[in-house]
Amino acid sequence: MTKLTKSDILGIGTSVPERVLTNFDLEKMVDTNDEWIRTRTGIRERRIIDDDENVSDLAARAARAAVADAGLSMEEIDLVLVASGSPEMIWPSTACLVQEKLGIKGCPAFDIQAACAGFVYGLAVADSFVSSGLYRRILFIGAEAMTRFLDWTDRGTCILFGDGAGAVVLGQAEESYGLLSHYLAADGSGADMLKIPAGGSGVSGERGAQTIHMRGNEVYKFAVKKLPAAVAGALEQAGMTVADVDYCVPHQANKRIIDAAVERLGLPREKVVGNLEQYGNTSTASIPLSLEKLVRSGDLKRGDIVVTAAVGAGLTWGANVIRWSGAAGGTG
Ligand code: UT7
Numbered sequence: 001m002t003k004l005t006k007s008d009i010l011g012i013g014t015s016v017p018e019r020v021l022t023n024f025d026l027e028k029m030v031d032t033n034d035e036w037i038r039t040r041t042g043i044r045e046r047r048i049i050d051d052d053e054n055v056s057d058l059a060a061r062a063a064r065a066a067v068a069d070a071g072l073s074m075e076e077i078d079l080v081l082v083a084s085g086s087p088e089m090i091w092p093s094t095a096c097l098v099q100e101k102l103g104i105k106g107c108p109a110f111d112i113q114a115a116c117a118g119f120v121y122g123l124a125v126a127d128s129f130v131s132s133g134l135y136r137r138i139l140f141i142g143a144e145a146m147t148r149f150l151d152w153t154d155r156g157t158c159i160l161f162g163d164g165a166g167a168v169v170l171g172q173a174e175e176s177y178g179l180l181s182h183y184l185a186a187d188g189s190g191a192d193m194l195k196i197p198a199g200g201s202g203v204s205g206e207r208g209a210q211t212i213h214m215r216g217n218e219v220y221k222f223a224v225k226k227l228p229a230a231v232a233g234a235l236e237q238a239g240m241t242v243a244d245v246d247y248c249v250p251h252q253a254n255k256r257i258i259d260a261a262v263e264r265l266g267l268p269r270e271k272v273v274g275n276l277e278q279y280g281n282t283s284t285a286s287i288p289l290s291l292e293k294l295v296r297s298g299d300l301k302r303g304d305i306v307v308t309a310a311v312g313a314g315l316t317w318g319a320n321v322i323r324w325s326g327a328a329g330g331t332g
């Protein structure tokens with residue numbers, strides 16, 4: 001029988017488009033204002049993918065940085081996974097498109113769809129593959145071109161989202177380090193609250209359907225409850241409590257959701273890491289973008305306990321607990 005091992009983050013890399021869209025730019029496009037957006041969401045600006053780029057380009061750039069950070073070559077990757085709420089097309093998967101851009105031949109590649117909770121779900125999937133011994137080195141990317149799915153006349157959604165990508169390489173962990181636990185959940189009865197109705201086989205060509213439709217207030221209330229529940233669930237599975245947490249890396253949807261969740265958990269605000277001001281809601285990319293920021297800050301130390309958490313369309317939610325080894329970003 002294959003020995004069960006834990007997996008660890010061996011490398012991390014990110015990529016964001018250069019074009020910045022500020023709240024003041026949005027004031028000229030739709031009936032909104034900087035003050036409303038900042039106080040209701042915490043967002044000041046977001047990045048917008050160039051017309052001549054696709055989500056697989058952002059993903060490939062983040063992936064190259066992560067593989068280099070892990071000190072590996074592309075030939076050593078034996079599975080490519082992509083989580084995206086804005087995949088390039090229905091199929092082939094964005095993972096296959098990225099695999100080709102990276103010049104990796106033959107290894108399996110597929111996408112994971114759990115909307116904004118995709119990174120949390122994907123870490124669990126990748127960890128299971130490493131633990132089972134099926135794959136040794138997994139490249140996992142959260143990548144988004146969310147702005148391609150925005151209705152720029154809908155002020156309830158177009159102010160929220162941005163584009164970007166974050167990638168990690170997962171491989172075998174040292175004893176007691178790496179990914180310690182996962183908590184994943186879904187409730188399909190909330191499917192209607194947040195969706196992109198067209199683009200699949202369900203609705204054909206309905207005008208305006210291929211954009212994000214959101215009942216913001218309901219999603220907000222759901223997220224405020226489920227984000228802390230996910231953190232608590234993953235900590236319980238790791239045999240830990242909130243007092244053990246050194247850093248919390250929540251999905252960046254709305255500053256008020258994060259503040260409420262943190263307060264419910266009794267987590268000190270200085271332990272919470274984010275990038276909402278700068279990037280807005282980058283869906284599956286928001287956690288790796290924040291994690292990379294934490295890694296580069298130099299604050300993260302070997303042995304620190306990091307908790308990620310997210311809520312997304314589906315509805316989906318979940319969290320992961322990691323004991324940081326320092327393998328990624330030279331932080332050990
Ligand atoms: O990644 C996971 C998925 N997404 C989320 O987690 C998002 C969850 N939801 C939210 O973040 C919030 O619900 C929003 C930021 C989308 C909206 O904030 P809110 O505090 O729930 O506002 P609201 O929808 O209750 O609207 C309050 C007022 C309304 O005006 P009236 O009816 O009170 O006169 C809206 O029409 O604010 C108005 N409003 C705006 N005003 C200026 C809504 N959007 C805007 C806007 N600019 N962009």
